Amino acid sequence: xxxLEKIKSKQVPGGAAQPSEKELLGRFQDWAEGDPVDIxxxxxxTLVANLRAQREVCDRLKEEKAxxxxxxxxxxxxxxxxxxxxxxSKYFVDGIGTVYQIEKLVFPTPKSVEQKQALFDYIRQxxxxxxxxxxxxxxxxxxxSFAGKEMEVGLKEDPNFKIPGLEEPTRRVTLGMRKDKxxxxxx
Numbered sequence: 001x002x003x004l005e006k007i008k009s010k011q012v013p014g015g016a017a018q019p020s021e022k023e024l025l026g027r028f029q030d031w032a033e034g035d036p037v038d039i040x041x042x043x044x045x046t047l048v049a050n051l052r053a054q055r056e057v058c059d060r061l062k063e064e065k066a067x068x069x070x071x072x073x074x075x076x077x078x079x080x081x082x083x084x085x086x087x088x089s090k091y092f093v094d095g096i097g098t099v100y101q102i103e104k105l106v107f108p109t110p111k112s113v114e115q116k117q118a119l120f121d122y123i124r125q126x127x128x129x130x131x132x133x134x135x136x137x138x139x140x141x142x143x144x145s146f147a148g149k150e151m152e153v154g155l156k157e158d159p160n161f162k163i164p165g166l167e168e169p170t171r172r173v174t175l176g177m178r179k180d181k182x183x184x185x186x187x
Contacts (some may be wrong), residue, residue, distance in 0.1 A: 025050075045162060076175040098178045105169040107147040117163025 025031075028039075028047065039047075079099055081090060090100035110116045124132045127155065147163055154161035162168075 001105050056179055070140050080173060080175055084119040100178070101173050102176045103171060103173045105144070105148055105151065106172045107144050107163075107169045108167050109138070110167075115165040115167075117165065119163065 009062070021131075028043075037120070073155055078090075080101065083089065083101060090097045090098055110119050123135055135142065138146070147166060147169070150163055151161065151169075154163070
C-alpha cells in the first residue's frame, strides 16, 4: 500500500479527513520556516502525500459547499417568490424563526472612463477634492452606500435626480432570517 493509499484509508466516508494534524505533520508539527531541515526521503514523501490528500479533501469540501450554496439560494428564491405571491414581507415559523425580505438598490460600478469621470466630477463639485480622494478606490459596497444616500437626498429635491456617471440601479431582494429566541437558531 502506497503512502497516499494509507492516508486515504484513514478518511471517513463523506470526505472529511480522519488523520489529525499530528498524524499529517508527524515530527514536523512544530516546525517553523527557517528551522534547520533534517528530513528523510520517506518523510518528505509522506508530507507530499499528506498534502495531496488534504488538497483532495479541500476540493471535495469546496464542491459540497458550492452545491449547498446553490440549494440554499434556490430555497431562498422559492421562499421570496411565495412571500411575494402571498403579499407578505415576512413569515414566522414557531421554533425556527422569521424570514423576511430585504430590499435595496444596487448601483453598478461605472465601467467606462466617461462614466467614472462624470461621477468623480460630481463628487468633487459637491463635496470637494478630499472627499473625492476617499472614493477613488471605491469598492462595490462603498459605491452603493454613497449612491444610496445621495439618491435619498437627491430624490427629495428632484424626482428625476440621477447621479452623473452611474447607470440606473437594479433592485435586489434577498432573504434574511432572525433566530427564534426560544430555540437559539442562528441567522
